[in-house]
Structures are given as structure tokens and as C-alpha cells.
Amino acid sequence: MEIKVGFDITYAAVQPTPMVIMLSIHPSRRSDIIGAETITAEPNVPIGFYRDSFGNICGRLVAPAGGVTLRGHALVRDSGLPDAxxxxxxxxxxDQLPDDLLLYLMASRYCETDKLTDIAWSLFGATKPGWARVAAICDFVHNHVAFGYQHAHFMKSAHDVYEQGTGVCRDFAHLALTFCRCMNIPARYCTGYMGDIGIPPEPEPMDFSGWFEAYLSGQWYTFDARHNHPRIGRILMGTGRDAADVALTTSFGRMELKKFVVISDEVVAV
Known part of the structure; x- marks a missing residue:
């Protein structure tokens, strides 16, 4: 299977504004890119790419006065198989976890393990450790939280999501991965492309998606508490402790979002 992905994002700015972007496909999927991934800025300002502390590919640029349009596209080879x-x-x-995974057991900006540990153990303490426990967490979050874009708020934490029972994909992921950490399962936040492949098209405009991974039996496994069933065509862009570590764009000054278009479509042979 081949999947066409890309974005067209415009910001307005009243003065030159430094930015960091995380809009590249993750290094773990670079070998699946057919040809090359292209990311450009208009006006044509230079973008300097680097790896952050989590291994994600980031870009640095200075948006000129007036603003900038960021465009990207890539053709990605995919197995066509659902999540494992x-x-x-x-x-x-x-005590058997690698040292570099311990931070995925700890509290982070949007994932307050201290507030949710007692709740987590009361809900999942009787579940079988391992896959069954993570699956039980996903079932609970999927049923507990109502999805809706009107519920999105950049300050909403996992504890807020638990109390309010509403959110968007990142909120489902934050609550589920926080419960995993509370139950001593390393979990990290993920963002990337996930189009309507293998499912009926959703009516909402395409967006980047948030999910999480749990570390079991020596490897990371994908889980998605919002959809709560394996999906096809998931293309990872970034991982971190929570959404604060994988912000798609960060501006060091006031900017206004004017356009936001994302595509992730299966290429159908004619």
C-alpha cells in the first residue's frame, strides 16, 4: 500500500518570528518514504533541521513579517496491516526496565500520575498485568470520554479529562497513558498521520492524530483509546512524554493560524 500524506499550514505574523516545527515523518518510518519527503516555507526562508532529545526531527526557521505558509508532502509505503x-x-x-524508559513512568506536563494513581489502582488493580491491563484501560477511557472538537483546550490535562469526561484524540491518549504509568507500565504520547483508511470516511476535516504506545515484552505497542480498535495506515511523526513534547509548531512570538489542511490518503491504482 502507498499513502500520500502532506499539509498546508499558514500563520500570520506582524513581525519576524522564530519558530520550531515538528512536521517531519518520524525516523522510524524514513525507510518507508518513496523518493523524499519535502517540507518548504513560503516565502522561501531557510529551515534548519535537527533531532530533539526524543529523536524526533524538528525544524528551525524565522517566519518573516506578514507570516509564513508551511507545506509538506511525501509518498509512504505501508504494509496495509492494522496495528499489531x-x-x-x-x-x-x-527493576528490569532499561534506564531510558523510566521517564515514561513519571508525571509530565499533561499527565499527573500523582492525581490519578489511586483512581487507576481502584479501576485496574484486579486486571491481569500486561496486554490485558492496557486493553482494559483503553476500554475504560473509550467509554468514559465523549469525543468532540468543541471540547478541545490546549491546557486540558489527563486529570481534567477524567473529571470532565470529554475531549479530543490527544485527551484520550493523555488519560490512557497516565493510567498506564500509574499501573507501572511505561507509556509515551504519539502524534502523526492517520487517514480514513479501511473505515468509512469521517465527516470532520482531516487532522493530525494523537495516540499512545505502551512498553510490553521489550517493545513498544500502539494503542488508541479514542478509536479502540486496530487501524490501518498510521504514520508516526513524533513521540514524547505527552503532547507538550511533540507540538507541531512552536512560535516565539504572537502568530495567528490562518489555514490548516492535512491529507493522508491511500493511493488507489487505476
Whole structure:
């Protein structure tokens, strides 16, 4: 399967404004790119790319006065298989975890383990450790939280989501991965492309998606508490402790979003 992905995003700015963007496909999927991924700015200002502390590909630029349009596109080879499911995957004891995974057990900006630990153990303490426990967490979050774009708020935390029972995809991911951490399962936030492939088209405009990964049996597995079933064509862009680590754009000055278009479509052979 081949998937065409891309974006067309415009910001207005009253003065030159430095920016950091995280709009590249993740290094783990670079070998799947057919040809090359292209990311450009209009006006044609230079973009300097680097790797952040989580291994994501970021770009630095200075948007000129008036603003900037960021465009990207790539053709990606994909297996066409849904997210992997492994009911036998086991929870790794904390003392056997690699050192660099310990931060994925701890609280972060949007994931307050201290506020949710007692709740998590009361809800999931009787579940079987490992895959079954993560699946139970996803089932609970999927049923507890009502999806709606009107519920989006950039300050909403996992505890807010639990109390309010509403949110968007990032909120489902934040609550589920926080519950995982509370239950001693390393979990990290993910963002990327996920088009309506293998499902009926959704009526809302295409957007980037948020999900999470849990570390079981020595590897990361994809989970998605919002959709709560394996999906096809998920293309990772960034991972981190939570959404604060994988902001798609960060501006160091006032900017106004004017246009936001995302595509992720299966290329159908004619």
C-alpha cells in the first residue's frame, strides 16, 4: 500500500518570528518514504533541521513579517496491516526496565500520575498485568470520554479529562497513558498521520492524530483509546512524554493560524 500524506499550514505574523516545527515523518518510518519527503516555507526562508532529545526531527526557521505558509508532502509505503495485537505481551518489572524508559513512568506536563494513581489502582488493580491491563484501560477511557472538537483546550490535562469526561484524540491518549504509568507500565504520547483508511470516511476535516504506545515484552505497542480498535495506515511523526513534547509548531512570538489542511490518503491504482 502507498499513502500520500502532506499539509498546508499558514500563520500570520506582524513581525519576524522564530519558530520550531515538528512536521517531519518520524525516523522510524524514513525507510518507508518513496523518493523524499519535502517540507518548504513560503516565502522561501531557510529551515534548519535537527533531532530533539526524543529523536524526533524538528525544524528551525524565522517566519518573516506578514507570516509564513508551511507545506509538506511525501509518498509512504505501508504494509496495509492494522496495528499489531499481542494478547500475550507481558508487563516488564520496573527493576528490569532499561534506564531510558523510566521517564515514561513519571508525571509530565499533561499527565499527573500523582492525581490519578489511586483512581487507576481502584479501576485496574484486579486486571491481569500486561496486554490485558492496557486493553482494559483503553476500554475504560473509550467509554468514559465523549469525543468532540468543541471540547478541545490546549491546557486540558489527563486529570481534567477524567473529571470532565470529554475531549479530543490527544485527551484520550493523555488519560490512557497516565493510567498506564500509574499501573507501572511505561507509556509515551504519539502524534502523526492517520487517514480514513479501511473505515468509512469521517465527516470532520482531516487532522493530525494523537495516540499512545505502551512498553510490553521489550517493545513498544500502539494503542488508541479514542478509536479502540486496530487501524490501518498510521504514520508516526513524533513521540514524547505527552503532547507538550511533540507540538507541531512552536512560535516565539504572537502568530495567528490562518489555514490548516492535512491529507493522508491511500493511493488507489487505476
Amino acid at each position: 495485537v499481542n494478547p500475550d505481551a507481558e508487563q516488564v518489572p520496573i
